[in-house]
Amino acid sequence: MTSNARKRFSAMRNLALAITCGGVLAGCQSMGGGVALDPDNTSYKRMVTQGEATKIIVPNIYDGCQQYDPKMNIRKSAVGQITATDGTVITVPAETAAQKGLGPKSFDLYNECNKIRPENTAATSAANVPVVEIDADGEVITGYIVADNYYEMWVNGKLVSVDNTPYTPFNSSIVKFKVKRPYTMAFLLVDWEEHLGVGMEQFPVPVTPATSQYYPGDGGLIARFSDGTMTDATWKAQTFYIAPLMDPKEVVERGNIHDTPNLGGRTHPFARKPNCEAKCFAVHYPIPENWQSPRFNDTNWPRAWEFTDQEIGVTALPAYTRYPELFDGARWIWSQNLVLDNVVIARKTVR
Numbered sequence: 001m002t003s004n005a006r007k008r009f010s011a012m013r014n015l016a017l018a019i020t021c022g023g024v025l026a027g028c029q030s031m032g033g034g035v036a037l038d039p040d041n042t043s044y045k046r047m048v049t050q051g052e053a054t055k056i057i058v059p060n061i062y063d064g065c066q067q068y069d070p071k072m073n074i075r076k077s078a079v080g081q082i083t084a085t086d087g088t089v090i091t092v093p094a095e096t097a098a099q100k101g102l103g104p105k106s107f108d109l110y111n112e113c114n115k116i117r118p119e120n121t122a123a124t125s126a127a128n129v130p131v132v133e134i135d136a137d138g139e140v141i142t143g144y145i146v147a148d149n150y151y152e153m154w155v156n157g158k159l160v161s162v163d164n165t166p167y168t169p170f171n172s173s174i175v176k177f178k179v180k181r182p183y184t185m186a187f188l189l190v191d192w193e194e195h196l197g198v199g200m201e202q203f204p205v206p207v208t209p210a211t212s213q214y215y216p217g218d219g220g221l222i223a224r225f226s227d228g229t230m231t232d233a234t235w236k237a238q239t240f241y242i243a244p245l246m247d248p249k250e251v252v253e254r255g256n257i258h259d260t261p262n263l264g265g266r267t268h269p270f271a272r273k274p275n276c277e278a279k280c281f282a283v284h285y286p287i288p289e290n291w292q293s294p295r296f297n298d299t300n301w302p303r304a305w306e307f308t309d310q311e312i313g314v315t316a317l318p319a320y321t322r323y324p325e326l327f328d329g330a331r332w333i334w335s336q337n338l339v340l341d342n343v344v345i346a347r348k349t350v351r
């Protein structure tokens, strides 16, 4: 483009933005990088389900893990469908890039399935991690990620990394991407489950006579990047699947905040364990179409909540505890209920 043409284009673009945003100024804020946000069109219409998924779509989206040690905690990551009371068919626990076979798959920091278990940070290397290019003239950023249980990571709407192990054994990953500021990271996070649709798993595994067949598991994400970005309460986090519930009324809505404040607590062991088992309810919300986009308007989403290692239950998790230097300063985050919120989107725009 010539200089004059560029000026004309810029003037036209500004005019177009003025027309687009004129009536909805509140939802059309500048991002600082000159990109306007979409209007806040998030639907907060709840969908209610009861009981377990009536149809299994995929019995196990990851069957590549061989049990070479009896202590390995290998679980099937199944995907099912359930119909809400309003007729909506919902995929549980979530519709994921992993299920669709999208990539790139994550590069292992620690992964028992692939026998990659460096003893400490000094024994790790990011040298062979492929760089996902978002901007050719951007900065190469290296990141370290632990998610309980599944993550997929998008940067500026481009899929950068898909968790190798959707459920268990607990793994951790390294990512590299090339991008210019401002850029937006968006994570889809899933606390996986055996009892599809009621937010419950078997615990502990391997299954023993003492195993609870219906146990509400919990989630968590921690990530730290070489440009100084790390997970903390400056991120946004929204929940889309809340279970197990004795009654859908237990979810209290205040605009964007979908909370469960009356169930004893937000973490184990304080969160109530209901006895409804296969008859439990769940409340779902539609996941917005463009949640990965830098234009997606999360202005009104709640901030992420920070949790301690003890609350997440990772004080003896080698995928994490072997590499304290790689996660130094980062906080475990989730939406407000670590136990009942099972599908969470976390977003952060780095300026």
Ligand SMILES: [Ca+2]
Residues within 6 Å of the ligand: 147, 148, 149, 150, 151, 163, 164, 165, 166, 167, 168, 169, 170, 171
């Ligand atoms: Ca995982």
Ligand SMILES: [Ca+2]
Residues within 6 Å of the ligand: 191, 199, 216, 217, 218, 219, 243, 338, 339, 340, 341, 342
């Ligand atoms: Ca859960």
